Amino acid sequence: MEDMIINIKEQPLRKQQAAEWFSQKWGIPGEEYLQSIEQSLDGQGAVPQWYLALEGERIIGGIGVIENDFHPRKDLAPNVCALYVEEDRRLQGLAGRLLARVCKDMAEAGIPTLYLITEHTSFYERYGWKFFCMVREDGDGELMRMYVRTTELGHKIKALEKN
Numbered sequence: 001m002e003d004m005i006i007n008i009k010e011q012p013l014r015k016q017q018a019a020e021w022f023s024q025k026w027g028i029p030g031e032e033y034l035q036s037i038e039q040s041l042d043g044q045g046a047v048p049q050w051y052l053a054l055e056g057e058r059i060i061g062g063i064g065v066i067e068n069d070f071h072p073r074k075d076l077a078p079n080v081c082a083l084y085v086e087e088d089r090r091l092q093g094l095a096g097r098l099l100a101r102v103c104k105d106m107a108e109a110g111i112p113t114l115y116l117i118t119e120h121t122s123f124y125e126r127y128g129w130k131f132f133c134m135v136r137e138d139g140d141g142e143l144m145r146m147y148v149r150t151t152e153l154g155h156k157i158k159a160l161e162k163n
Helices: 012-026 030-042 094-108 152-162
Strands: 004-007 049-055 058-066 079-085 113-118 130-136 143-150
Touching (some): 004 094, 012 049, 012 058, 012 079, 030 049, 049 094, 058 094, 079 094, 094 113, 094 152
Parallel strands (some): 079 113
Antiparallel strands (some): 004 049, 049 058, 058 079, 113 143, 130 143
């Protein structure tokens, strides 16, 4: 069975299922995810956005875009967050397709630059992300790696600035 990547706006009735799935994967209360997903469904802006990778009815991956992913650098926004692919679906390019969809949609929404924080090293570089700096996570203050990615819109802006 082939997988399909959707913006939750395409299937809004999945909002509760999506919130519970993200909560199980990341240990953050489902209500926080549900609130952000509902905000994305209101369509008031480019952020937040939530995406699911589906195989039939099963969620096999997901990703979000929020204003800030729990760090004090509010100027580094928006943030890609909660990227997760089920273990039995890893090493098949799904994470890359989720990241590509987010970058494409954010460029179309007028967002030239995206950020994310992670503990991973070398994973995101494969998909065009560049290490930017270390930031402290809110709360426990753990240092995390911040990455930056210029969307297609950002590349066009830079090209125009050179001319």
